[in-house]
Amino acid sequence: MWKTIIRRVLVMIPQLFVLSLLIFIMAKFMPGDPFTGLITPETDPARIEELRIKAGFYDPWYVQYVNWIGNAFQGDFGRSYTFNVPVSNLIGDRALNTLWLALLSTFLLYLIAIPLGVLAGRFQDSFLDKSIVFYSFIVYAIPTFVLGLINLFFFGYELGWFPTSGTVDIKYDSGTAGYLWSKFYHILLPAITYALLATTGVIQYLRTEVIDSKSMDYVRTAKSKGIPINKVYSRHIFRNSLLPIAAFLGFTITGLLGGSIFIETIFGYPGMGQLFIQSVNGRDYSVITALVMLFGFLTLLGSLLSDIIMSIVDPRIRID
Amino acid sequence: MNNLDQLLTIKDLHTGFRIKDTYYDAVDGVSLSLRKNEILAVVGESGCGKSTLATSIIGLYDRNKTRVKGEILYKGQNLALLEEDKLNHVRGEEIGMIFQDPLSALNPLMRIGEQIEEGLIYHTKMTKEERKNRVLELLKQVGIPNPERIARQFPHQLSGGMRQRVIIAIAISCKPNIIIADEPTTALDVTIQAQILDLLKELQNETGAGILLITHDLGVVAETADRVAIMYAGQIIEEAPVEKLFANPRHPYTRSLLNSIPQINSENEKLQVIQGMVPSLVKLPRVGCRFADRIPWIPADVHEENPTLHEVSPGHLVRCTCWQHFHFESEKGGNLL
Numbered sequence: 001m002w003k004t005i006i007r008r009v010l011v012m013i014p015q016l017f018v019l020s021l022l023i024f025i026m027a028k029f030m031p032g033d034p035f036t037g038l039i040t041p042e043t044d045p046a047r048i049e050e051l052r053i054k055a056g057f058y059d060p061w062y063v064q065y066v067n068w069i070g071n072a073f074q075g076d077f078g079r080s081y082t083f084n085v086p087v088s089n090l091i092g093d094r095a096l097n098t099l100w101l102a103l104l105s106t107f108l109l110y111l112i113a114i115p116l117g118v119l120a121g122r123f124q125d126s127f128l129d130k131s132i133v134f135y136s137f138i139v140y141a142i143p144t145f146v147l148g149l150i151n152l153f154f155f156g157y158e159l160g161w162f163p164t165s166g167t168v169d170i171k172y173d174s175g176t177a178g179y180l181w182s183k184f185y186h187i188l189l190p191a192i193t194y195a196l197l198a199t200t201g202v203i204q205y206l207r208t209e210v211i212d213s214k215s216m217d218y219v220r221t222a223k224s225k226g227i228p229i230n231k232v233y234s235r236h237i238f239r240n241s242l243l244p245i246a247a248f249l250g251f252t253i254t255g256l257l258g259g260s261i262f263i264e265t266i267f268g269y270p271g272m273g274q275l276f277i278q279s280v281n282g283r284d285y286s287v288i289t290a291l292v293m294l295f296g297f298l299t300l301l302g303s304l305l306s307d308i309i310m311s312i313v314d315p316r317i318r319i320d
Numbered sequence: 321m322n323n324l325d326q327l328l329t330i331k332d333l334h335t336g337f338r339i340k341d342t343y344y345d346a347v348d349g350v351s352l353s354l355r356k357n358e359i360l361a362v363v364g365e366s367g368c369g370k371s372t373l374a375t376s377i378i379g380l381y382d383r384n385k386t387r388v389k390g391e392i393l394y395k396g397q398n399l400a401l402l403e404e405d406k407l408n409h410v411r412g413e414e415i416g417m418i419f420q421d422p423l424s425a426l427n428p429l430m431r432i433g434e435q436i437e438e439g440l441i442y443h444t445k446m447t448k449e450e451r452k453n454r455v456l457e458l459l460k461q462v463g464i465p466n467p468e469r470i471a472r473q474f475p476h477q478l479s480g481g482m483r484q485r486v487i488i489a490i491a492i493s494c495k496p497n498i499i500i501a502d503e504p505t506t507a508l509d510v511t512i513q514a515q516i517l518d519l520l521k522e523l524q525n526e527t528g529a530g531i532l533l534i535t536h537d538l539g540v541v542a543e544t545a546d547r548v549a550i551m552y553a554g555q556i557i558e559e560a561p562v563e564k565l566f567a568n569p570r571h572p573y574t575r576s577l578l579n580s581i582p583q584i585n586s587e588n589e590k591l592q593v594i595q596g597m598v599p600s601l602v603k604l605p606r607v608g609c610r611f612a613d614r615i616p617w618i619p620a621d622v623h624e625e626n627p628t629l630h631e632v633s634p635g636h637l638v639r640c641t642c643w644q645h646f647h648f649e650s651e652k653g654g655n656l657l
Contacts, residue, residue, distance in 0.1 A: 217424035223380055224419075225439040225490065226411030229404065235438070236427055243429075315474040316428060 077290035102256035108195035113202035121210025165268025209241035250305030333390035348554030361545035416491030422483035433471030
C-alpha cells in the first residue's frame with residue numbers, strides 16, 4: 001500500500017508544476033503590477049519605473065517564474081494589494097476557520113446521509129424509502145442561499161438559537177473552554193445548512209449502490225450460508241456499497257476547504273470563500289494567484305486522499 | 321429404495337414469479353426425491369426452471385415477487401413454509417449451496433478465510449481458534465495448497481478454479497447433508513471442470529451427502545450423476561438412473577438433447593440442433609405436451625391431453641406418450657412399439 005501512495009505522490013509533482021505554470025502565465029496576462037495601488041497623482045513615473053526594475057518586472061518570464069515559485073515554496077506569496085499584509089498571513093487565519101467548518105460539515109453530512117441512504121436502499125419502495133427520496137429531492141431543489149437565509153432568519157434571528165455571524169464570541173479569551181465552545185457554536189448552523197444541502201448526492205448514490213448490491217452473487221452466497229439478514233447487510237451489502245462514497249470523501253473534504261462562498265457570505269463567516277470573493281472584487285491579484293494555486297493544490301490533494309482511502313478499503317486497487 | 325434413505329422430497333412444487341400482478345410458474349409441478357449418497361442431476365436448457373428449482377429449496381428468492389406452492393420436505397418439515405430465521409438454520413447448516421460463477425460469488429472486499437468462517441460463526445459453537453483451524457482444514461480438503469496464505473488473500477488474487485474450490489469449502493463448512501450445486505463447472509475451463517467434478521465426487525464419498533447437481537452439460541451428467549431428471553419448460557419430462565437414460569432415452573426432448581452433442585468422429589459436419597426455442601415464461605402453453613411445438617413433424621394426436629409421468633421400466637419415468645411415435649425429422653417414421 002505504501003508503494004501505491006508514494007507513486008501517487010510522485011505523480012503529483014509534475015501536476016503541480018503544470019498548474020503553477022498556468023497560474024503564473026495567467027497572472028502575467030492580468031493588467032496592473034504590484035505598484036499600481038501605490039500610484040497617486042504626485043508619484044513620479046520615473047520612480048515607479050525604477051521600482052519596477054528593482055522588483056524584477058522586466059526580467060525574462062522564466063526568471064520571474066522561478067523567483068515566484070521559489071518564494072511560494074517558502075510560504076511567501078507576496079503582499080496583499082488591498083490589505084497590505086503578507087498574503088500567507090491573510091490566508092492563514094481564514095484557512096483555519098474554513099478547516100473547522102469543513103470538518104464539521106463533512107461529519108454532519110455523512111452522519112445524516114449514510115443512515116438515510118442505507119435505509120432507503122434496504123427497504124426499497126417502502127413508505128420509508130419514498131419519504132427519504134422525497135426529502136432528498138426537496139433538498140436538492142433548494143438553492144444554497146435560500147436555505148441559508150431561511151435558517152439564518154428562523155434559527156438565528158427569530159428563535160435566537162444560534163449566533164448570526166462571526167467565528168467566536170468576543171467575551172471569551174483565546175484557549176478557554178468557553179472560547180472553543182463558542183467557536184463550535186458559531187460554525188454549527190452554517191455546517192448544518194451545508195450538510196443538509198449536500199445530503200442528496202450521498203443518499204441517492206448510496207441507495208442505488210445498496211439496491212445493486214442486494215442482487216449481487218456474493219450476497220446470494222452470503223444468504224446461502226444461513227447468516228442472519230442483518231449480518232448480510234452489515235458485513236456484505238453495506239461495506240461494498242460504501243466504496244463509491246469513500247471514493248468521493250477526499251474530494252468532498254478538500255472541496256470544502258476551498259470554502260463555500262454562499263455559506264460564508266450569508267453567515268458572515270470569514271473563511272476562504274469570502275476571501276476569494278473579496279480579492280476578486282478588489283482586484284487583489286497576489287491573493288487571487290495564491291488562492292487559485294491553493295485550490296488547485298487542494299483538488300490534487302483531494303484526489304490523492306481519495307486514492308489512499310480507496311486503496312485502504314478496496315483490496316483490488318492495491319499494488320503489491 | 322426405502323424411505324429412510326430419502327433426504328429431500330419435493331412434491332408438486334410450483335415456483336412462480338410475478339410479472340405485472342400475475343404469477344407465472346417457472347417450476348410447474350416438480351416432484352423429486354434426493355437420497356443419501358446420491359448425485360441427482362437436473363438437466364435442461366437455459367430457462368427451463370432448473371436454477372429456480374435450486375433456489376426454491378433454500379428460499380433464496382425475492383419474497384415479494386415469488387410465490388412458492390407445494391412441499392419441500394426435509395427432516396419432516398416443509399421448507400417452503402418455513403420462516404426466514406428458521407430457514408437460516410437449514411441454509412449452510414443442513415444444505416450447502418455451490419454457485420455457478422466463482423468470479424462474482426465471493427465478496428471482493430473480504431478475505432477468503434473470513435468468508436469461509438462466516439457460516440461457522442452462526443452454525444457451530446466453535447471458538448475463534450477452532451474456527452481458524454477448521455478453515456485451514458477445509459481449504460486443505462478442497463485441495464488448496466498453502467492454506468495459511470490463501471486464507472489471508474482476497475478473491476481477486478485467486479484463479480477461477482481456486483475460487484470455485486473456495487465456494488465448495490464454504491458450502492461444506494458445516495458438514496451439510498445436502499449440497500446443491502447450481503452449474504458448478506459452467507464458468508470454468510475444461511481441465512478445471514474435471515478437477516472440480518472429481519472433487520465433488522470425492523467429497524460426497526467422504527461425507528455421504530446427497531448432491532443435487534444442476535447442469536445443462538450432459539457430459540458432466542454422464543461423468544458424475546447416479547440419477548438424472550430432465551427438465552423442460554418447468555416440468556420434469558424424463559427421470560432415470562444415468563445408465564438407463566444414456567442407453568435408452570425415451571422422451572423426444574431427451575433424445576434430441578443427446579443427439580445434439582457433437583461427435584468428434586461424426587461424418588455429418590452439421591451440428592444437430594433442436595428446432596425452435598424454450599417458450600418464455602409468459603407465453604408458455606400450460607396445456608398439452610409442452611414439447612409438441614418443437615417436433616411439428618410428429619402428428620398432434622399422439623400427444624396426451626394432460627401429459628403425466630409414466631413408469632416405463634423400474635425407476636425410469638417419461639412424460640407424455642408421444643415418445644412411442646417419435647422419430648427425428650431426418651429419419652423415416654415408424655412405431656417404436
